[in-house]
Amino acid sequence: xxxxxxxxxxxxxxxxxxxxxxxDPISGHTALYWYRQRLGQGLEFLIYFQGNSAPDKSGxxxxxFSAERTGESVSTLTIQRTQQEDSAVYLCASSAGRGxxxxxxxxxxxxxxxxxx
Amino acid sequence: AQSVTxxxxxITVSEGAxxxxxxxxxxxxxxxxxxxxxxxxxxxxxxxxxxxxDTLVQGIKGFEAEFKRSQSSFNLRKPSVHWSDAAEYFCAxxxxxxxxxxxxxxxxxxxxxx
Numbered sequence: 001x002x003x004x005x006x007x008x009x010x011x012x013x014x015x016x017x018x019x020x021x022x023x024d025p026i027s028g029h030t031a032l033y034w035y036r037q038r039l040g041q042g043l044e045f046l047i048y049f050q051g052n053s054a055p056d057k058s059g060x061x062x063x064x065f066s067a068e069r070t071g072e073s074v075s076t077l078t079i080q081r082t083q084q085e086d087s088a089v090y091l092c093a094s095s096a097g098r099g100x101x102x103x104x105x106x107x108x109x110x111x112x113x114x115x116x117x
Numbered sequence: 118a119q120s121v122t123x124x125x126x127x128i129t130v131s132e133g134a135x136x137x138x139x140x141x142x143x144x145x146x147x148x149x150x151x152x153x154x155x156x157x158x159x160x161x162x163x164x165x166x167x168x169x170x171d172t173l174v175q176g177i178k179g180f181e182a183e184f185k186r187s188q189s190s191f192n193l194r195k196p197s198v199h200w201s202d203a204a205e206y207f208c209a210x211x212x213x214x215x216x217x218x219x220x221x222x223x224x225x226x227x228x229x230x231x
Contacts, residue, residue: 033218033219042121042123042207043207043219043221045218048217050217091161093161104166104168104217106217108160108162110160
């Protein structure tokens with residue numbers, strides 16, 4: 001596609017429910033990132049996928065958070081047993097992933113706004 | 118710990134005035150440096166980046182930034198602000214050699230007065 005797409009754009013869920021957020025990266029981009037942006041805050045890194053390598057999960061805040069990626073395409077971020085503090089905008093980004101600079105030129109999607117009531 | 122500080126949470130400037138947004142980072146080596154802009158309802162857009170070389174870098178939309186190693190700073194500037202520049206601006210660093218994840222500052226909201 002022309003850019004990174006994410007769905008849904010908005011999600012309201014009850015505390016304790018599980019949610020799945022989807023990201024479609026730019027075609028041909030091998031690297032994919034998930035970030036979280038709480039209200040009035042900067043972005044927090046969650047997880048990074050690069051090709052077939054093991055993902056960098058160092059930013060996941062708890063074991064309720066997990067993510068998968070199918071090959072070099074779609075990724076889903078799953079939050080189990082959601083809590084109110086999970087309310088945030090979840091942003092996905094992709095990059096070409098190769099070479100010194102290209103992996104850092106990340107193109108962001110519009111985000112999914114998650115509200116846990 | 119690695120960190121990025123944007124000291125100004127909110128800045129208001131008049132249209133046509135010059136702009137400088139501050140960014141300081143804390144990291145042992147020189148990281149890669151970035152500025153992103155987030156307009157209401159839109160995703161983050163890369164304005165400019167610094168990897169090495171000339172410490173004054175030019176970006177899109179008339180923005181520039183200067184890397185000052187002695188001050189651990191990477192301030193964003195624009196000589197004449199337009200009303201359409203009103204947005205939130207994020208400074209980010211990527212510690213060189215890592216996986217590519219970015220560490221973001223908390224952002225500066227720019228308001229432009231007519």
